[in-house]
Amino acid sequence: MLPTDSTKTLSFKRCITEGDLVIVYERHDVMKAVQVSEKGVLQNRFGIFKHSDWIGKPFGSKIFSSKGGFVYLLAPTPELWTLVLSHRTQILYIADISFVVMYLEIVPGCVVLESGTGSGSLSTSLARAVAPHGHVYTFDFHEQRAASAREDFEHTGLSSLVTVGVRDIQGEGFPDEFSGRADSVFLDLPQPWLAIPSAAKMLQQDGVLCSFSPCIEQVQRSCETLKSSFTDIRTFEILLNTYEVREGHLPSWQDGDGVLASLKGCKKRQRSTNGQENSRPQTVLARRMGETRGHTGYLTFARLSCIR
Amino acid sequence: MLAYNSEENLSGSQNRRITWDGCSVLLDINDGDRVLFARLTAGSKIKIGDKNCSLQPLIGCPFGSSFQVEVGAGGPFLAPMIPNAEGNGLSEKTDDQTMEECRDNRALVDNNTAQSLTGEDIDGMRRKGATGDEIVQALIANSATFEKKTAFSQEKYRIKKQKKYAPRVLLRRPFARSICEAYFKKHAEKIGFLRVDTLSLLLSLANVTAHSNVLVFDMLDGIVTGSVAERMGGTGYVCNPHCGTTPLPISIVRMFNFSDETCKRILHASLTELQPSTGENSTSDDQLVDECNIKEQQNKDTLSSSAKDMVNMEENSTANMDTDNNVAASPKSAKTVKAGEKAPPETIKHWNENGFSSLIIAAPNLDAWDVAKDLVPLLAYSAPFVIYHQYLQPLATCMHNLQSNKMAINLQVSEPWLREYQVLPSRTHPHMQMSSSGGYLLSGTRISSSDQN
Ligand SMILES: C[S@@+](CC[C@H](N)C(=O)[O-])C[C@H]1O[C@@H](n2cnc3c(N)ncnc32)[C@H](O)[C@@H]1O
Numbered sequence: 001m002l003p004t005d006s007t008k009t010l011s012f013k014r015c016i017t018e019g020d021l022v023i024v025y026e027r028h029d030v031m032k033a034v035q036v037s038e039k040g041v042l043q044n045r046f047g048i049f050k051h052s053d054w055i056g057k058p059f060g061s062k063i064f065s066s067k068g069g070f071v072y073l074l075a076p077t078p079e080l081w082t083l084v085l086s087h088r089t090q091i092l093y094i095a096d097i098s099f100v101v102m103y104l105e106i107v108p109g110c111v112v113l114e115s116g117t118g119s120g121s122l123s124t125s126l127a128r129a130v131a132p133h134g135h136v137y138t139f140d141f142h143e144q145r146a147a148s149a150r151e152d153f154e155h156t157g158l159s160s161l162v163t164v165g166v167r168d169i170q171g172e173g174f175p176d177e178f179s180g181r182a183d184s185v186f187l188d189l190p191q192p193w194l195a196i197p198s199a200a201k202m203l204q205q206d207g208v209l210c211s212f213s214p215c216i217e218q219v220q221r222s223c224e225t226l227k228s229s230f231t232d233i234r235t236f237e238i239l240l241n242t243y244e245v246r247e248g249h250l251p252s253w254q255d256g257d258g259v260l261a262s263l264k265g266c267k268k269r270q271r272s273t274n275g276q277e278n279s280r281p282q283t284v285l286a287r288r289m290g291e292t293r294g295h296t297g298y299l300t301f302a303r304l305s306c307i308r
Numbered sequence: 309m310l311a312y313n314s315e316e317n318l319s320g321s322q323n324r325r326i327t328w329d330g331c332s333v334l335l336d337i338n339d340g341d342r343v344l345f346a347r348l349t350a351g352s353k354i355k356i357g358d359k360n361c362s363l364q365p366l367i368g369c370p371f372g373s374s375f376q377v378e379v380g381a382g383g384p385f386l387a388p389m390i391p392n393a394e395g396n397g398l399s400e401k402t403d404d405q406t407m408e409e410c411r412d413n414r415a416l417v418d419n420n421t422a423q424s425l426t427g428e429d430i431d432g433m434r435r436k437g438a439t440g441d442e443i444v445q446a447l448i449a450n451s452a453t454f455e456k457k458t459a460f461s462q463e464k465y466r467i468k469k470q471k472k473y474a475p476r477v478l479l480r481r482p483f484a485r486s487i488c489e490a491y492f493k494k495h496a497e498k499i500g501f502l503r504v505d506t507l508s509l510l511l512s513l514a515n516v517t518a519h520s521n522v523l524v525f526d527m528l529d530g531i532v533t534g535s536v537a538e539r540m541g542g543t544g545y546v547c548n549p550h551c552g553t554t555p556l557p558i559s560i561v562r563m564f565n566f567s568d569e570t571c572k573r574i575l576h577a578s579l580t581e582l583q584p585s586t587g588e589n590s591t592s593d594d595q596l597v598d599e600c601n602i603k604e605q606q607n608k609d610t611l612s613s614s615a616k617d618m619v620n621m622e623e624n625s626t627a628n629m630d631t632d633n634n635v636a637a638s639p640k641s642a643k644t645v646k647a648g649e650k651a652p653p654e655t656i657k658h659w660n661e662n663g664f665s666s667l668i669i670a671a672p673n674l675d676a677w678d679v680a681k682d683l684v685p686l687l688a689y690s691a692p693f694v695i696y697h698q699y700l701q702p703l704a705t706c707m708h709n710l711q712s713n714k715m716a717i718n719l720q721v722s723e724p725w726l727r728e729y730q731v732l733p734s735r736t737h738p739h740m741q742m743s744s745s746g747g748y749l750l751s752g753t754r755i756s757s758s759d760q761n
Contacts, residue, residue, distance in 0.1 A: 060689030102508035108541025206372035306372035
């Protein structure tokens with residue numbers, strides 16, 4: 001997934017080969033991750049697609065099915081991966097993820113600790129941020145989830161950047177071997193306050209911690225615990241508004257037919273009245289999407305106090 | 309071919325946690341009341357209130373350390389603070405506060421006679437060597453109304469006095485996060501009103517990572533260029549395209565403490581060099597030059613204004629600091645490698661043959677589509693792009709045009725919304741004031757145009 005592997009770097013010349021992970025794009029909200037194999041077949045509402053037709057085509061190509069439907073084949077990115085991964089838990093989405101990476105001040109070479117791993121949505125972006133020489137150590141106490149996450153990182157080519165451990169972080173804390181070594185720590189746990197003392201031990205001086213919690217009561221308790229060894233404690237909520245954009249014709253109110261047609265919302269008829277309405281140009285209209293995620297969680301950040 | 313082997317030294321400057329002579333730092337004065345950039349040298353000074361303090365004591369200190377202004381025999385100076393000795397942070401008071409919050413302020417009368425200490429008294433204490441904290445204590449002891457205040461207002465009073473008589477300076481590492489926040493707070497117009505959450509989303513959507521080749525059209529004085537380079541750790545390349553011969557200014561990049569390796573990888577190239585000269589492109593070279601000239605003309609207007617702004621920022625940020633002379637005088641801080649050199653021909657050739665792996669456009673005074681139509685074709689197929697604008701309409705139009713020209717898919721206009729909370733026992737609520745606009749992003753994925761199957 002990352003250009004750290006120079007053979008996978010995007011380029012005009014880079015073509016799809018056997019074994020590649022591709023994101024099959026139907027619409028911005030219908031995508032699927034597929035591993036390309038010579039004999040593989042993809043079937044969807046557009047018909048049947050043979051993987052063998054994909055091999056040798058550049059990423060970003062439009063591919064037609066036997067029935068004439070089409071999809072695009074995209075190179076995977078952490079953003080696309082978050083949209084297609086299998087949800088084994090609640091996951092973090094792009095707005096929270098981006099803010100976490102920025103606020104934790106993660107740069108190439110950083111050592112980052114995370115718990116729980118969940119579905120690995122955040123870990124994938126953490127890996128991109130620490131590449132090429134940093135490392136993400138992520139822990140989940142659920143053995144099967146940890147195993148599935150490990151498989152996913154293998155798939156996405158991130159296993160050299162992410163190590164998944166099975167461990168009860170609330171009960172035992174992070175392993176001692178990371179004491180004082182972590183640049184940042186991220187917690188997405190039901191009772192984060194139980195893990196905060198250990199997180200403080202793991203962090204380097206001036207290192208940053210983030211805890212993600214859906215409920216304000218969790219935030220309240222975490223902040224209480226943070227006070228003893230952290231400063232600059234700040235809690236945020238971040239959401240994303242997306243916009244629907246379309247071209248529309250807004251008729252003059254003096255154009256009686258146009259007004260009536262617009263009442264019926266009949267776009268096609270407006271257009272077909274032999275070019276008359278072309279005197280008024282088409283306008284590009286934008287409005288917020290009707291429905292959106294109203295809450296994901298609160299992000300609490302804190303910096304380890306500096307004892308000098 | 310590009311050299312893929314020169315990586316940032318892990319323990320190297322990018323992630324240094326102790327300041328050094330000549331390093332760039334962010335100084336947070338009085339808990340965010342003022343944030344400014346400075347370069348630490350033996351001779352650099354900072355003015356806090358009416359006092360000039362040398363920044364020398366900050367050299368060699370860990371980032372995250374706090375200092376308090378004290379007045380000694382030799383004048384005001386910055387004294388390191390021991391964190392646990394503070395004992396007067398708002399947070400530490402909160403426990404008893406909730407319990408005794410039956411007190412209210414009905415008995416409080418506001419007049420100017422509440423404080424019996426005069427300015428001369430305070431000066432006298434100073435002369436006798438009282439510390440800032442002692443002065444604050446004395447002010448509290450001599451306040452007639454202090455005891456009647458609620459615990460919360462007592463704390464507010466204490467903080468107000470502390471800020472005035474014992475101002476604090478917090479030493480911060482300059483990161484994209486802190487630099488963007490500092491600008492947004494005080495000079496948002498200089499970074500085109502780009503809020504930190506929008507910047508973070510932009511970097512994600514553009515898939516910026518080590519070893520990428522990112523085309524960054526940055527008219528925000530280098531904040532985007534710097535943030536991108538920060539994510540690449542001295543690998544890959546950031547290319548700033550420009551029309552004509554003059555590259556756009558990227559002065560904010562200097563605040564990042566980049567290593568030479570990272571600086572070397574921030575390059576500029578003209579649009580004419582970047583556009584492959586094959587007849588494939590419908591625009592003839594002459595037309596192109598014309599187009600560039602017009603744009604250059606436009607750019608010059610914005611350029612000169614942003615150049616002026618830069619001076620302003622310097623004035624404000626390094627107010628009363630004679631850092632400049634000292635930077636020149638200190639051999640260690642004299643950079644051997646400058647960020648933003650001209651791209652060498654072999655690198656340009658590599659870009660021409662392979663395309664860029666991401667594109668970012670941040671040109672809040674230009675038409676988004678006008679820039680996108682020239683730059684999106686320079687992207688490798690399936691590569692992501694992100695366009696920042698402080699207004700929605702140019703992005704909506706650009707999205708529509710990209711769609712009708714079948715240049716991209718996965719198009720989305722998004723706008724992050726960020727709200728901060730005060731979290732305190734029994735007093736948790738969103739902040740009363742928030743920024744309601746951090747700008748808009750149009751993101752998408754370039755597709756291969758050869759779809760004649
Ligand atoms: C909501 S998920 C994390 C999702 C993740 N942030 C993502 O983006 O995919 C929470 C995870 O924490 C794990 N967990 C809960 N308690 C834990 C504990 N005490 N120690 C380790 N992991 C724990 C759960 O098994 C679950 O997988």
